[in-house]
Amino acid sequence: xxxxxxxxxxxxxxxxxxxxxxxxxxxxxxxxxxxxxxxxxxxxxxxxxxxxxxxxxxxxxxxxxxxxxxxxxxxxxxxxxxxxxxxxxxxxxxxxxxxxxxxxxxxxxxxxxxxxxxxxxxxxxxxxxxxxxxxxxxxxxxxxxxxxxxxxxxxxxxxxxxxxxxxxxxxxxxxxxxxxxxxxxxxxxxxxxxxxxxxxxxxxxxxxxxxxxxxxxxxxxxxxxxxxxxxxxxxxxxxxxxxxxxxxxxxxxxxxxxxxxxxxxxxxxxxxxxxxxxxxxxxxxxxxxxxxxxxxxxxxxxxxxxxxxxxxxxxxxx
Amino acid sequence: xxxxxxxxxxxxxxxxxxxxxxxxxxxxxxxxxxxxxxxxxxxxxxxxxxxxxxxxxxxxxxxxxxxxxxxxxxxxxxxxxxxxxxxxxxxxxxxxxxxxxxxxxxxxxxxxxxxxxxxxxxxxxxxxxxxxxxxxxxxxxxxxxxxxxxxxxxxxxxxxxxxxxxxxxxxxxxxxxxxxxxxxxxxxxxxxxxxxxxxxxxxxxxxxxxxxxxxxxxxxxxxxxxxxxxxxxxxxxxxxxxxxxxxxxxxxxxxxxxxxxxxxxxxxxxxxxxxxxxxxxxxxxxxxxxxxxxxxxxxxxxxxxxxxxxxxxxxxxx
Numbered sequence: 001x002x003x004x005x006x007x008x009x010x011x012x013x014x015x016x017x018x019x020x021x022x023x024x025x026x027x028x029x030x031x032x033x034x035x036x037x038x039x040x041x042x043x044x045x046x047x048x049x050x051x052x053x054x055x056x057x058x059x060x061x062x063x064x065x066x067x068x069x070x071x072x073x074x075x076x077x078x079x080x081x082x083x084x085x086x087x088x089x090x091x092x093x094x095x096x097x098x099x100x101x102x103x104x105x106x107x108x109x110x111x112x113x114x115x116x117x118x119x120x121x122x123x124x125x126x127x128x129x130x131x132x133x134x135x136x137x138x139x140x141x142x143x144x145x146x147x148x149x150x151x152x153x154x155x156x157x158x159x160x161x162x163x164x165x166x167x168x169x170x171x172x173x174x175x176x177x178x179x180x181x182x183x184x185x186x187x188x189x190x191x192x193x194x195x196x197x198x199x200x201x202x203x204x205x206x207x208x209x210x211x212x213x214x215x216x217x218x219x220x221x222x223x224x225x226x227x228x229x230x231x232x233x234x235x236x237x238x239x240x241x242x243x244x245x246x247x248x249x250x251x252x253x254x255x256x257x258x259x260x261x262x263x264x265x266x267x268x269x270x271x272x273x274x275x276x277x278x279x280x281x282x283x284x285x286x287x288x289x290x291x292x293x294x295x296x297x298x299x300x301x302x303x304x305x306x307x308x309x310x311x312x313x314x315x316x317x318x
Numbered sequence: 319x320x321x322x323x324x325x326x327x328x329x330x331x332x333x334x335x336x337x338x339x340x341x342x343x344x345x346x347x348x349x350x351x352x353x354x355x356x357x358x359x360x361x362x363x364x365x366x367x368x369x370x371x372x373x374x375x376x377x378x379x380x381x382x383x384x385x386x387x388x389x390x391x392x393x394x395x396x397x398x399x400x401x402x403x404x405x406x407x408x409x410x411x412x413x414x415x416x417x418x419x420x421x422x423x424x425x426x427x428x429x430x431x432x433x434x435x436x437x438x439x440x441x442x443x444x445x446x447x448x449x450x451x452x453x454x455x456x457x458x459x460x461x462x463x464x465x466x467x468x469x470x471x472x473x474x475x476x477x478x479x480x481x482x483x484x485x486x487x488x489x490x491x492x493x494x495x496x497x498x499x500x501x502x503x504x505x506x507x508x509x510x511x512x513x514x515x516x517x518x519x520x521x522x523x524x525x526x527x528x529x530x531x532x533x534x535x536x537x538x539x540x541x542x543x544x545x546x547x548x549x550x551x552x553x554x555x556x557x558x559x560x561x562x563x564x565x566x567x568x569x570x571x572x573x574x575x576x577x578x579x580x581x582x583x584x585x586x587x588x589x590x591x592x593x594x595x596x597x598x599x600x601x602x603x604x605x606x607x608x609x610x611x612x613x614x615x616x617x618x619x620x621x622x623x624x625x626x627x628x629x630x631x632x633x634x635x636x
Binding site: 066098 | 337338339340376377379380381383384387388389391392394395398399400401402403405406407409410413414416417418422424426427428429431450490491493494497498501502503506507517519524525526527528529
């Protein structure tokens with residue numbers, strides 16, 4: 001069995017423009033589960049991770065909307081909640097799909113924390129807009145009273161809180177997880193790890209970690225997980241067919257098989273957007289740089305074909 | 319090392335009458351962690367589980383208060399979120415306390431699902447009041463539009479949703495967990511399982527489980543976990559020193575060492591309240607009946623003394 005770390009996008013689980021209902025998330029995950037289950041049937045040993053952008057945004061909005069009656073919880077706690085929520089969704093749908101493929105497995109969710117550096121430049125310049133929209137007056141007040149960074153969303157007409165997005169440095173549960181991986185019965189379980197990029201914590205020394213209000217990009221976390229478990233392949237699933245140069249321009253061109261150096265060259269020319277394809281490309285390059293054999297970027301349903309070299313963008317070292 | 323299943327009460331984690339802030343929950347868990355860490359230092363192999371009554375109530379309230387802007391999620395999903403939330407809290411504080419006791423461990427959270435029976439009588443008579451308060455007119459509307467069971471809380475002047483509380487029948491992750499327990503490195507990890515009583519699901523056959531809007535009593539889930547892992551002892555932690563007969567009466571008497579048959583006798587006389595001490599006593603009796611050696615009911619901080627027979631109510635078989 002070939003070990004593959006698969007990163008499911010938070011947007012791949014929650015279609016933008018949908019009604020945001022749980023029923024819709026279930027339908028969408030059911031679709032994603034089919035591809036994952038085929039890959040397992042075809043012999044892949046999957047280690048799953050997932051994003052949580054839309055979901056942690058919803059949790060934060062609920063906290064903000066209800067805050068007159070219920071004290072809001074810090075963002076690291078909401079990330080922990082999103083791990084419980086999304087892990088449950090993936091587990092239910094993936095187990096059903098695996099049973100249909102006659103490859104029954106128990107899906108085990110391993111909520112995970114990631115140590116980040118208090119000196120990470122991301123803390124000086126928060127960049128991820130999250131939660132509800134505020135008026136300009138409210139935004140100014142929140143800046144002063146809570147020290148929040150706020151940014152104006154011109155298109156949607158309002159102000160939102162900005163969260164820092166530091167790099168994950170160390171996966172706290174890694175040793176325990178590797179111990180489990182080495183000893184578990186093969187072909188009986190599919191693990192989920194480092195959901196939502198992991199809960200961001202600062203290492204305060206003497207065994208004490210402290211949560212910090214931030215969100216970690218799941219693509220960087222996935223690359224760290226893939227290196228940790230020594231997976232030859234990393235697949236980053238999203239809602240587009242792969243990596244394109246000239247994305248949404250008349251000269252748009254989808255990349256099939258590509259070398260790391262070619263991809264790096266495109267990236268240095270600014271081909272990939274900062275909050276979206278950029279981190280995926282960087283995570284793929286980071287993974288290959290650390291000895292990975294192949295990085296895939298493809299849409300959720302075409303994973304089995306991408307693994308066979310027939311879909312998505314496939315990045316090779318060199 | 320002696321294996322002990324420890325059930326932390328949701329109320330033991332969140333002090334009633336407090337401000338409901340996260341900071342307060344942290345302080346309270348820090349206190350609880352000291353007792354758990356001493357027990358580990360003294361040689362106990364802990365398997366933790368926990369309630370989620372107050373926490374799932376808060377999540378439901380936030381869902382209800384924000385529902386004009388954000389579609390609410392089903393209760394089973396909120397239970398999953400509470401597992402992520404509380405597992406993170408326990409992990410952070412317990413790891414720090416264990417490091418102070420020079421017994422460092424990684425705390426691993428295993429989110430868990432429990433199969434319940436669609437024919438469980440609890441579904442015919444929901445009994446757990448949860449979430450926000452409604453007016454009588456709103457309550458009548460919700461009864462009709464959503465089929466909710468509603469009950470009036472005379473003391474607090476309002477109506478609340480009632481959820482069914484079915485018995486847990488089967489722990490879906492049990493086999494995978496036992497496999498992990500059998501193979502893990504000893505003395506390196508403390509697992510958390512079946513948080514909040516487990517996520518309630520119905521087994522639809524052919525590998526498909528479906529979430530159901532219910533809450534499982536964590537005491538019954540703890541007894542099931544203790545039987546599954548063949549623990550000789552089960553400790554149910556709460557915010558009172560133990561089991562009392564004539565609780566809050568002039569003839570109140572705290573029970574120290576007591577036999578299962580004595581305790582059963584008190585229970586049959588209606589000594590223990592339905593939603594609170596009743597389930598703890600029943601879970602203790604169930605556990606002893608299935609071959610357990612000792613069941614403890616005590617307050618959170620006196621666990622180490624209770625394990626040495628010096629505090630709490632200690633129930634022996636027979």
